Amino acid sequence: MNAISTAKRLPIPADALSLLAAPLTMLALWVLVTRAQWVPEQLLVSPTKVIEAVGELWEAGELQGHLQNSLRRLFLGFFSGAIFGLIFGVLMGLSKSMEDYCAPLFNAFRQIPSIAFIPMLILIFGIDETFKIIIVAKAAFFPVALGGYDSVRGIPKNYLEVAKVYQCPLWPLIKQVVIPATVPQILTGLRLSLSRSWMVLVAAELMAADSGIGQMMEWGRQMFRMDIVVVGVFITGVIGFALDYGFKWLESRLARWKTG
Amino acid sequence: MGMVFFKRLKGLVLPLALLMTWEMASRQGRAYALTFIPIEKIGRSLIEITLNGELLTNLLASLGTASTGLLIGGTVGLGLGSLMGLYPRVDKIIGPVFHSFRQVPLLGWIPLIGLWFGNGCLAKTLVVCLASFYPMVLNSYAGIRNIENNHLEVCRVLGASRWQTYRYILIPGSLPFIFIGIYHALAFSWISTVGSELLFTAGPGLGGMMQTAQMAAKMDIVIICVASIGIVGLLMNVSLAKLSGHLLRWRSTR
Numbered sequence: 001m002n003a004i005s006t007a008k009r010l011p012i013p014a015d016a017l018s019l020l021a022a023p024l025t026m027l028a029l030w031v032l033v034t035r036a037q038w039v040p041e042q043l044l045v046s047p048t049k050v051i052e053a054v055g056e057l058w059e060a061g062e063l064q065g066h067l068q069n070s071l072r073r074l075f076l077g078f079f080s081g082a083i084f085g086l087i088f089g090v091l092m093g094l095s096k097s098m099e100d101y102c103a104p105l106f107n108a109f110r111q112i113p114s115i116a117f118i119p120m121l122i123l124i125f126g127i128d129e130t131f132k133i134i135i136v137a138k139a140a141f142f143p144v145a146l147g148g149y150d151s152v153r154g155i156p157k158n159y160l161e162v163a164k165v166y167q168c169p170l171w172p173l174i175k176q177v178v179i180p181a182t183v184p185q186i187l188t189g190l191r192l193s194l195s196r197s198w199m200v201l202v203a204a205e206l207m208a209a210d211s212g213i214g215q216m217m218e219w220g221r222q223m224f225r226m227d228i229v230v231v232g233v234f235i236t237g238v239i240g241f242a243l244d245y246g247f248k249w250l251e252s253r254l255a256r257w258k259t260g
Numbered sequence: 261m262g263m264v265f266f267k268r269l270k271g272l273v274l275p276l277a278l279l280m281t282w283e284m285a286s287r288q289g290r291a292y293a294l295t296f297i298p299i300e301k302i303g304r305s306l307i308e309i310t311l312n313g314e315l316l317t318n319l320l321a322s323l324g325t326a327s328t329g330l331l332i333g334g335t336v337g338l339g340l341g342s343l344m345g346l347y348p349r350v351d352k353i354i355g356p357v358f359h360s361f362r363q364v365p366l367l368g369w370i371p372l373i374g375l376w377f378g379n380g381c382l383a384k385t386l387v388v389c390l391a392s393f394y395p396m397v398l399n400s401y402a403g404i405r406n407i408e409n410n411h412l413e414v415c416r417v418l419g420a421s422r423w424q425t426y427r428y429i430l431i432p433g434s435l436p437f438i439f440i441g442i443y444h445a446l447a448f449s450w451i452s453t454v455g456s457e458l459l460f461t462a463g464p465g466l467g468g469m470m471q472t473a474q475m476a477a478k479m480d481i482v483i484i485c486v487a488s489i490g491i492v493g494l495l496m497n498v499s500l501a502k503l504s505g506h507l508l509r510w511r512s513t514r
Contacts, residue, residue, distance in 0.1 A: 023360065101270050104275070111497075112489060112490035119471060120486055123477060124295055202368050203455055203459070206367065217368070217371040221371040229372050233369065237360070237361075237368070
């Protein structure tokens with residue numbers, strides 16, 4: 001027993017080292033290539049330039065402004081889309097006639113990628129905030145609605161029949177049967193929604209915006225400021241990771257609550 | 261029979277209501293008619309761009325970008341994912357880099373790719389390659405990792421050759437996952453084709469066509485493009501589901 005556990009514990013430092021090895025090698029390579037000027041500055045900026053750009057943007061207050069605008073759009077759009085999606089999906093799962101009326105249109109719209117709606121929404125709402133929040137809400141709506149719908153339909157039929165026999169009113173039915181049975185799948189839908197919302201928002205900001213991380217990158221591209229573009233790519237990655245990781249953490253917490 | 265018909269009818273209520281609201285909005289005056297193009301005009305534009313070949317040219321260009329990207333990105337992804345699944349050492353070295361690159365939303369790479377490769381065909385294809393690369397790596401990796409260990413042990417005990425292990429265990433065992441990977445890669449390749457065409461407007465393609473139409477405030481063309489994108493996506497999903505159902509039919513008999 002003891003021998004097994006030590007044998008298992010031994011490789012951990014080596015693991016951590018190999019985990020960091022590749023990223024560190026890449027960073028070293030990046031520094032080396034730019035220092036030795038094997039590739040022109042316009043094609044690959046040096047890491048120091050990127051860090052300088054972060055400082056410069058931060059000093060000018062631009063970075064905070066862009067971040068604030070992007071995150072505000074993301075959360076406004078995500079929450080409105082997710083709430084509507086959840087209500088819609090659960091209702092469609094619970095009510096047969098609602099399903100008959102709404103499912104065909106819902107499925108038809110679900111086939112169309114959110115990004116494809118951007119030009120249409122620009123024509124209807126102009127390039128202001130409304131269109132960005134609506135496109136994010138649209139991206140958030142469908143995965144949550146689908147998760148809610150599927151999970152409600154996955155509730156064993158006899159649970160609902162028992163509730164019907166006892167003439168259980170709607171709210172206790174939702175609280176005691178629907179919510180516990182559907183939370184895991186809905187959470188997965190929400191996580192998917194959040195990462196899709198973020199991608200669509202970045203795309204919308206790249207296409208038409210006066211502020212936001214996407215607009216900052218697009219401006220950098222037009223001005224040939226690769227340092228700013230790299231800062232933008234890095235930030236979108238970090239935010240995407242943080243959103244996904246945060247949600248997974250939330251899911252595991254809630255799963256523990258459920259089993260506990 | 262009657263029930264099914266009635267159900268279909270119910271499903272038509274909302275789309276028809278939507279169309280009627282649209283048509284009514286288009287008759288509220290000239291300003292409205294610019295945005296809410298009358299349905300009849302959309303139909304006429306559809307006939308026009310179908311007959312002069314504009315729709316077909318752009319559709320084929322988009323399909324070309326999507327399939328080239330899918331083929332290249334998918335193959336490379338399949339290779340890398342299998343290597344990572346088969347050799348833990350490769351997984352340890354490449355895994356962290358792969359997962360950190362994956363955090364950047366796909367279209368977030370577009371400005372950087374634009375700086376490096378311009379805004380033409382190459383840049384678009386590269387975005388699509390990346391889009392189909394990620395799901396193939398993840399799923400082929402999962403496919404190999406999910407193969408039951410005792411199957412491999414049986415191979416070892418019976419002295420199966422390397423080729424036999426691949427032929428009878430590794431390939432059939434990971435095939436279902438690989439199909440899930442192809443399924444995702446196909447969907448992402450289509451989305452990213454449209455996205456990259458919207459952002460790199462040079463050259464033909466449905467996305468570029470839609471963007472040009474938006475600049476010229478031609479709502480009818482935009483709507484036709486959106487509908488075509490949806491229909492093509494749907495056809496891709498349906499045909500792949502049929503194909504994988506056919507190829508994996510041996511599974512259900514277990």
